[in-house]
Structure formats: structure tokens, C-alpha cells
Amino acid sequence: MSEYGYPSETIDLPSGGKFYPEGSPLRNGTVDVKYMTAKEEDILTSTNLIQKGLVLDKLMESLIVTKGVKPDDLLSGDLNAVMVAARILAYGKDYPVQLPCSSCKNKFEYTIDLGKLDTVDPELQSTNGEFTVELPTGLVVGFRLLTRGDEKKIQAEVNALKKIDPTIEGDTTTRLKYMITSVNGNRDKKAVREISETMIIRDLRALREAIRKATPDVDFDLNIECSVCNESIKARMPFGANFFWPDFGA
Numbered sequence: 650m651s652e653y654g655y656p657s658e659t660i661d662l663p664s665g666g667k668f669y670p671e672g673s674p675l676r677n678g679t680v681d682v683k684y685m686t687a688k689e690e691d692i693l694t695s696t697n698l699i700q701k702g703l704v705l706d707k708l709m710e711s712l713i714v715t716k717g718v719k720p721d722d723l724l725s726g727d728l729n730a731v732m733v734a735a736r737i738l739a740y741g742k743d744y745p746v747q748l749p750c751s752s753c754k755n756k757f758e759y760t761i762d763l764g765k766l767d768t769v770d771p772e773l774q775s776t777n778g779e780f781t782v783e784l785p786t787g788l789v790v791g792f793r794l795l796t797r798g799d800e801k802k803i804q805a806e807v808n809a810l811k812k813i814d815p816t817i818e819g820d821t822t823t824r825l826k827y828m829i830t831s832v833n834g835n836r837d838k839k840a841v842r843e844i845s846e847t848m849i850i851r852d853l854r855a856l857r858e859a860i861r862k863a864t865p866d867v868d869f870d871l872n873i874e875c876s877v878c879n880e881s882i883k884a885r886m887p888f889g890a891n892f893f894w895p896d897f898g899a
Contacts, residue, residue: 655683655684655686656683656684657681657682657683657684657714658681658682658684658734658738659679659680659681659682660679660680660681660682660730660731660734661678661679661730662675662678662679662680662723662724662727662730662731662865663726663727663729663730663768663769663770663865663866663867664678664724664726664727664771664865665678665865666678666679667771667775667778668724668775668778668793668794668865669722669724669778670777670778673717673722674715674716674717674718675715675718675722675723675727679715680713680715680718680723680727680731681713681714681715682712682713682714682731682734682735682738683711683712683714684738684739685712685735685738685739688711689708689711689712689739692704692707692708692711693708693893693894695707705732705893706720706797708735708893709728709731709732709735712731712735713731719798720797721796721797721798721801722796722797722798723796723797724794724795724796724797724864724865725794725795725796725797725800725864725866726769726794726864726865726866726867727865728797729866729867729869730768730866730867733763733766733867736763736892736893737763737764739893740895742762742763742764742765743760743761743762743763744760744761744762744763744886744891744892745758745759745760745761745891746758746759746760746761746886746887746889746891747759747887747889748871748873748882748884748887749884750875750877750878750880750882751882751883751884752875752878752880752882753875753877753878753880755875755877755878757875757876757877758876759873759876761871761886766867766868766869766886767867767868768865768866768867768868769864769865769866769867769868770865771862771863771864771865772862772863773859773862773863775863778793778794779791779792779793779830779831780792780793780794780859780863782855782856782859784851784852784855784856785851785852785855786849786851786852788832788833788844788848788852789832789833789834790829790831790832790844790856791829791830791831791832791836792828792829792830792856792859792860792863793828793830794828794860794863794864795824795827795828799827802827803820803823803824803827806819806823807819807820807823810823821853822845822846825844825845825848825856826841826842826845828860829841829844829845832844869885869886870883870884870885870886871883871884871885871886
């Protein structure tokens with residue numbers, strides 16, 4: 650039993666807490682997560698939450714018990730680590746999946762050991778959570794990483810744009826507006842908005858690569874052997890229905 654009055658574990662975050670503001674409880678690079686109980690099973694089996702796409706958010710809200718921390722505060726990669734840890738605590742480390750073989754084109758059964766997943770460490774250094782990169786055209790852009798709360802706001806804006814004009818996607822430009830913090834040292838919102846909408850492709854590709862190198866996460870890339878043809882293949886770990894619903898057939 651922990652200080653919270655129920656079993657919990659302290660989970661290390663891939664970011665190490667480095668990209669959170671001073672004074673944040675996440676700054677120490679850990680978060681406390683409780684074991685799942687009957688309450689969480691009610692969340693997982695709630696038809697209403699599943700239909701609204703809110704079940705995982707509600708589950709994380711229930712499981713994260715560090716005072717002052719909400720799922721929306723976490724960087725996406727750190728939240729991935731919490732989800733994996735919560736799954737291990739609830740159902741164990743074995744996660745059976747079906748994977749397609751890129752060689753023989755067959756699907757085969759494979760059991761992933763969630764406890765052996767590595768973390769992806771950021772390759773770039775930040776200053777107070779902000780990264781700076783010089784793009785091929787000489788443009789110097791500052792950017793930050795997105796939290797779960799940012800991701801939800803981006804999706805809401807993209808959905809609103811589609812209601813106005815179904816032919817507009819808007820995901821790339823909206824995402825850039827949230828991530829870019831400065832352009833050649835200029836932090837004016839108008840400058841950020843303009844570069845988000847007019848950045849040329851080669852600069853955009855370079856920025857995406859910098860973002861990839863800056864992002865801490867769980868490494869979901871798998872290097873495994875196909876049980877059908879015995880060829881070595883690379884695959885991405887799928888998040889199937891049995892990740893959090895192994896017994897419910899949800």
C-alpha cells in the first residue's frame with residue numbers, strides 16, 4: 650500500500666521531466682500510477698465513453714495519482730509510457746498481437762513483452778523546453794513538444810475546419826501553429842501563423858526530422874522473426890482492442 654491508500658507504482662518518464670516548466674510535479678521525471686481496480690473496469694466497459702472516444706482519457710485520469718498532474722499535462726511520449734505501465738500492472742507484460750509479414754504477406758501470432766520495450770531518448774538539447782533548429786533556407790525556428798492537451802485542441806480545431814469546408818484537412822498547419830514558438834527570434838503570433846501556412850516543403854521536412862530527434866517516447870518499433878517464413882522483419886507495435894480489453898472482447 651502506498652501513501653495514496655491503495656497499491657501504486659512510480660513510473661519513469663521517457664522525457665526525464667526535462668521539458669516541463671519549473672515548479673511542475675513532472676519536473677522530477679516520474680509519475681505515480683495506481684493499479685487498476687473495479688472502478689477502472691467500469692470505465693473500460695462504459696459503452697458511452699467508448700462511443701465518444703473518451704475511454705482512454707478517463708482511464709488515465711483515474712490511474713494517474715500524482716498530485717497536481719493530469720493526463721493533458723503530459724507529453725505524448727510520456728503518456729505512452731504511462732499507458733504501457735498501466736497495462737503491465739493490470740494484465741502483465743505479455744501482449745499477444747497479429748502482425749503482417751512484409752516478406753511472405755501472411756499474418757502471424759506474436760507475443761510482445763511490454764516490459765522489454767525501450768525508450769527513445771531525445772537527440773537534441775532544449776532550453777526551458779524549447780528547441781531551436783536552422784532550416785535549409787536559413788530560417789531559424791524555435792519549437793516545443795506537444796502535450797496530450799495540445800493534441801486534443803489541435804484535433805478540435807481540425808474538426809471545426811472540416812465542418813466549414815470538408816475539403817480542408819488543416820492538420821499540418823494547425824499542428825505547426827501549436828509547435829512553433831519563434832521565427833528568427835520573433836515570437837509574434839502573426840509571424841508564427843504566417844510561417845506555419847507558408848513553410849516550403851524542404852524546410853517542413855527538416856523541421857519534422859528535428860521534431861523526431863527531439864521527441865522522447867516509448868520505442869514501439871519491433872525487429873522480429875516471422876513465424877511463417879522465418880524472415881526477419883520490422884513492424885510497429887499495434888494498439889489493438891486487447892491492449893486494455895484482453896478479457897472483454899471490446
